[in-house]
Amino acid sequence: MRERAEAILEAGIRHYIGTGEPVTSKALFDSCNFGIRPAMIRAELSALGEEGYFSQNHPSGGRIPTQKAYEFFTCRLLEREKEAKPLDRVPAVAGNLAHSLMRGDARSFVEEMARHLALLGIGYGFARDRFYESGIYELFSNLDIEEKEDILDVARDIELIESRIGEGGAWLRKNTWPQVWIGGSPVTKSRGLSVIANRLSVGRKPFLLLMVGPVRMDYEKSLRFMNALEESLK
Numbered sequence: 338m339r340e341r342a343e344a345i346l347e348a349g350i351r352h353y354i355g356t357g358e359p360v361t362s363k364a365l366f367d368s369c370n371f372g373i374r375p376a377m378i379r380a381e382l383s384a385l386g387e388e389g390y391f392s393q394n395h396p397s398g399g400r401i402p403t404q405k406a407y408e409f410f411t412c413r414l415l416e417r418e419k420e421a422k423p424l425d426r427v428p429a430v431a432g433n434l435a436h437s438l439m440r441g442d443a444r445s446f447v448e449e450m451a452r453h454l455a456l457l458g459i460g461y462g463f464a465r466d467r468f469y470e471s472g473i474y475e476l477f478s479n480l481d482i483e484e485k486e487d488i489l490d491v492a493r494d495i496e497l498i499e500s501r502i503g504e505g506g507a508w509l510r511k512n513t514w515p516q517v518w519i520g521g522s523p524v525t526k527s528r529g530l531s532v533i534a535n536r537l538s539v540g541r542k543p544f545l546l547l548m549v550g551p552v553r554m555d556y557e558k559s560l561r562f563m564n565a566l567e568e569s570l571k
Contacts, residue, residue, distance in 0.1 A: 345381045359399025411517040418564045435569035456550035464542040494525040
């Protein structure tokens, strides 16, 4: 992708995640310095829309990031986190929560993580088959869905997560972590949910950590926390 187009795409996704408002050339011109006029930003947004990165309900309205856009965005974030220096990505809260996890207080860890990131946190200890969950209120408070059936789909997903983890599957045997799924995952089926997962080692025991949020979740903050946590556990 062209460098300028990529910068505009990322800025548009961040704008939508942060505000919930459709992306417009004026909004990006006012908040970012691309060195080009609004008309040129509009042309780039139009081209990105044709490539499948934005959807638009009305020709004169703003644009909404698509699943393809979020997948591109999270891939870039994962690449950058791998390249980041450890000390550049260890927020104090991640270090403090890592200590709770290492002490064996997985329940408090999941509760504090869910509160900090404003999403549904799930922990699964394979050694003792322990399941921990917290943040249902945070999740539903941030969902961008209003239809009753869609809300019920999310509630049904949450009820089934523990059993879906217990069923196992090839996804648990992946060699590359963390994993990000947009609008559906091995443990959720709702198109309104995204999942960030990591398989951690806590005292040499495997521990699965899931962050479940709306598709418009703050991937950057969550992935940075996830990587900082992993660094703190070493």
